[in-house]
Every structure is written in C-alpha cells, then in structure tokens.
Amino acid sequence: xxxxxxxxxxxxxxxxxxxxxxxxxxxxxxxxxxxxxxxxxxxxxxxxxxxxxxxxxxxxxxxxxxxxxxxxxxxxxxxxxxxxxxxxxxxxxxxxxxxxxxxxxxxxxxxxxxxxxxxxxxxxxxxxxxxxxxxxxxxxxxxxxxxxxxxxxxxxxxxxxxxxxxxxxxxxxxxxxxxxxxxxxxxxxxxxxxxxxxxxxxxxxxxxxxxxxxxxxxxxxxxxxxxxxxxxxxxxxxxxxxxxxxxxxxxxxxxxxxxxxxxxxxxxxxxxxxxxxxxxxxxxxxxxxxxxxxxxxxxxxxxxxxxxxxxxxxxxxxxxxxxxxxxxxxxxxxxxxxxxxxxxxxxxxxxxxx
Numbered sequence: 392x393x394x395x396x397x398x399x400x401x402x403x404x405x406x407x408x409x410x411x412x413x414x415x416x417x418x419x420x421x422x423x424x425x426x427x428x429x430x431x432x433x434x435x436x437x438x439x440x441x442x443x444x445x446x447x448x449x450x451x452x453x454x455x456x457x458x459x460x461x462x463x464x465x466x467x468x469x470x471x472x473x474x475x476x477x478x479x480x481x482x483x484x485x486x487x488x489x490x491x492x493x494x495x496x497x498x499x500x501x502x503x504x505x506x507x508x509x510x511x512x513x514x515x516x517x518x519x520x521x522x523x524x525x526x527x528x529x530x531x532x533x534x535x536x537x538x539x540x541x542x543x544x545x546x547x548x549x550x551x552x553x554x555x556x557x558x559x560x561x562x563x564x565x566x567x568x569x570x571x572x573x574x575x576x577x578x579x580x581x582x583x584x585x586x587x588x589x590x591x592x593x594x595x596x597x598x599x600x601x602x603x604x605x606x607x608x609x610x611x612x613x614x615x616x617x618x619x620x621x622x623x624x625x626x627x628x629x630x631x632x633x634x635x636x637x638x639x640x641x642x643x644x645x646x647x648x649x650x651x652x653x654x655x656x657x658x659x660x661x662x663x664x665x666x667x668x669x670x671x672x673x674x675x676x677x678x679x680x681x682x683x684x685x686x687x688x689x690x691x692x693x694x695x696x697x698x699x700x701x702x703x704x705x706x707x708x709x710x711x712x713x714x715x716x717x718x719x720x721x722x723x724x725x726x727x728x729x730x731x732x733x734x735x736x737x738x739x740x741x742x743x744x745x
Contacts, residue, residue, distance in 0.1 A: 413459050417567030426557040426569060434460050436498045436576040443505045444583050451505060458499060462566040463491055467499035471506045477517045485521040489528050495565045497529035497573035504529065504580040504723070511606075512587045523591070523602045524708075530577035530609035532561055532570050538713040538720070538727040544641040544678045546574060546609065582611040589615075592622040598706075600626075601634040605708040608641035616642050616651060629665035630706050636668055637709050640675025652679045659691060666695040666705055670721065677728050684729055692725055 420426060431438045439460075443451060453472060458464030462741035470484035488500050502528060505615040510516050523711045531546045547561060561571030581588070591603035600622070616639055625637045636658060643651040658664055658672035673688055701721045704710045710720030717736040718726070726733055 402422060413464050414462055416460070417462065420563075421486040421567050432456050433511075435572060436461060436501050436647060437572050437573075437579065440502055440505060440576040440580050443502075444580060448505075448509045451509075453506070454500065458502070461502060462496055462500040462564075462568055463605075464499040464502070467491070467503050471503050472524055474510055474518050475506070480520060485518070485525045488525045488598055492528035492531075493535050495533075495534075495570075496568070497564060497570070497577065497730045498566075498568045501573045501577035501580070504577050505584075508580075508584045508587065512584075512591065517519075520596075520598055520602070523599065523606065525601075527577070527581060527603060527606040527609050530581060530606075532574050535712050536715060536723075538715065538723040539731065540677055540728045543713065543724060543728070544637075544644045544675070544709075546578075546645065578609050578611045581606055581609050586612055589618045592618065597628050597631050600631050601707065604631075604634040608638040610642065611645075613642065613646040616648065620654075629667040630703065631664035632665055632668040633671035633704065634707055634709075636671040637675055637707065640671075640679060643675075652676065655679065659688065665685055666700060670695050670700070670704065671707070674724055674728065689729065692729065696721060696725060 416424075416429055419429075425553055429435055433439060439457060443456065449660065453468055453475075456468070458468040461467075467488065470487050473481045473484040488503065491497065491500050507522045507526050511519055511526055513519055516522070528606065533542075535548070537543055537545075558569055559571040561569065564570045564573065570642060584608065588607055592600045592607075594600050594603070604619065607619065619635050619639045619642070623632060623639075626632050626635060636655065639651055655672045655676040659669045659676060661669070664672075669691060673692055677688075679685060701719050704721045705714075705719055707720070710724070713720035713724050715723040
C-alpha cells in the first residue's frame with residue numbers, strides 16, 4: 392500500500408472522488424450507465440493506449456494525453472515527467488505508480504506504460520531499473536498477498552467470482568473504473584513492446600532480466616515462451632533462472648501449453664538444477680496442473696526451502712508480491728499451495744504461542 396505520507400505528499404489522499412472531474416466515467420457507471428457506451432472513447436484506456444502506441448516512441452508527448460479522463464491521471468502524468476527528466480523525486484514517482492496499482496487503481500498507470508518502456512530499455516537512463524520494475528504493475532488485477540495454487544500466476548481479480556459480462560469477470564477497481572480495461576490496456580502495451588523488452592533478458596545486471604521476465608510474463612500471446620526458454624538455456628544465475636521459469640509458468644497459465652508443463656516438471660526433478668530454479672519450477676508446475684503434489688515434490692521443497700533461500704527468492708517479484716503479512720513470499724506460497732488447511736499466521740502482536 393502507499394505510505395500515508397507519500398499519499399499526502401503526492402496529493403492522492405486529499406481528494407473526494409465524488410467531486411473530482413477525473414472520475415466522470417466512474418460516476419456515470421455507478422449511476423447505471425452502460426459500460427459499452429464508453430468503449431473506444433477517450434475514457435477507454437485500451438483505446439487511448441493503442442492510439443498512443445500507433446505513433447511510436449518519437450510521437451509520444453505527455454501533454455497530448457487525456458490524463459484527466461482517468462482516476463489519478465494528473466498524478467501519473469507528474470510521475471512520468473519526473474522519471475523522464477531524472478529529477479530527484481523520481482524514486483517517489485515509481486513508488487506512487489506501484490502504490491496506485493497495489494491500491495487497486497490501475498487505469499492511469501496502464502496509460503503510462505508506453506512512456507515507461509523507452510525509459511526501461513534505455514541503458515543510460517538513471518531510473519531505468521525503477522521504470523522497468525513498475526512497468527507491469529497495472530497488467531495484473533490482483534497479486535499482492537496472493538499465494539494459493541488456484542490464484543497464483545493469474546492476472547484476474549478473483550477466479551471464484553463472476554462479475555457482470557460487460558466487466559469480463561474482472562469487476563471494478565476501487566474508483567469504479569472497469570478493472571479488465573486497465574489490465575487489458577497494460578498487457579496490450581507490453582505485448583507491443585515485446586521486441587524491445589526481450590533483449591533485457593540478456594542484461595548483465597541480474598535485477599534487469601528478473602524484472603524483464605516479470606513484465607514479459609504478461610505478454611498477451613504465447614511468443615514470449617520461446618524467448619524465455621532460449622535465455623534459460625544459457626543463463627547461469629540461479630535467481631534469474633528461477634525468474635525465467637516463473638515467467639514461463641505465468642505465460643502458460645494464460646495460454647496453455649502442455650510441453651511447458653512437462654518442461655517445468657523436468658526442471659524440479661533435475662538434481663543438477665539450481666535449488667532456486669527447482670523451487671520456482673515446482674511452484675509453477677503446481678499452478679499449471681490439478682495433479683496432487685507427489686511425495687517427492689514435498690520432499691524437494693522441504694529440503695530446498697531453507698531460511699536463507701527464502702530470503703534469496705524475495706528478489707523475485709512474484710515472491711515479493713506473494714508475501715503475507717507475517718510470511719515471506721516463498722513460505723506463504725508453500726503453505727497455501729501444499730498445506731491450504733493451515734490457518735493464516737496471526738497478526739496480533741499480543742497473541743500467545745500455542
């Protein structure tokens with residue numbers, strides 16, 4: 392969540408959405424307007440983002456974008472401007488963009504993706520890593536704290552609920568904006584940029600290929616799997632290998648591919664593979680199959696998931712996002728996936744140990 396001081400500093404927490412003109416479409420929908428009547432309009436982030444990308448990077452101008460049509464649009468425009476100019480507050484800007492998505496308000500951040508990509512792919516930009524790290528935040532409807540076998544690696548809000556047909560089972564964001572439109576816009580924008588993002592998998596700084604894999608996992612077709620598998624064949628860093636496997640698993644969850652499911656099973660079976668990669672492959676495989684977890688998988692996870700490795704894998708954005716209130720991401724995933732009957736750890740600091 393956005394820290395309260397950051398909210399006040401940026402101005403996101405002092406507005407009343409009911410009177411803010413940027414929420415015009417959301418108010419109309421709450422009042423019963425037909426969502427279809429806004430499709431393709433200046434209030435449809437999918438259409439606006441597509442038009443932006445049709446101009447190419449050379450034709451992108453911040454002030455030509457209808458930021459005011461989207462919740463917190465002006466704040467996002469300011470954040471992108473800070474990142475583009477490399478000003479001192481740019482680090483706060485990426486925190487704000489990620490915080491909006493964590494707080495279930497993605498529309499304007501999705502609109503920022505075409506502006507963030509050139510920064511993320513510029514090897515000389517001072518906030519390259521920060522831009523890449525937040526690039527795919529609006530492309531996943533709900534993933535913070537999500538660690539169950541049914542929900543991990545899914546980009547929908549909740550697979551167990553069914554929103555009205557017009558909302559494509561995504562429902563609405565906290566602002567009232569259709570969540571599915573935001574996610575679709577971000578994923579389409581990242582898909583368009585696949586050729587420029589794939590080379591980042593070869594970067595020598597481990598954080599870059601890890602975050603690139605996280606972004607590429609949201610690509611709205613199956614082509615990214617080939618690039619991920621190609622890089623995996625030559626990658627030696629254990630944590631990067633784990634990221635590539637989770638990216639392949641997430642892409643396969645959206646676009647089923649039985650050979651990838653078999654490949655992931657081979658990876659966690661392989662005793663010569665890095666432990667981080669075996670753990671990632673095991674988690675990815677479990678999310679792609681309904682088969683009961685075999686006993687040898689339990690043994691592998693119990694053996695490899697040491698305290699040190701749990702902290703090492705916090706570097707993976709999937710694990711970082713999956714962290715529970717009192718559990719690191721890998722531990723949370725293991726408990727929710729292999730032992731779903733176990734209760735959540737207590738948040739009560741005064742609770743007595745049994």
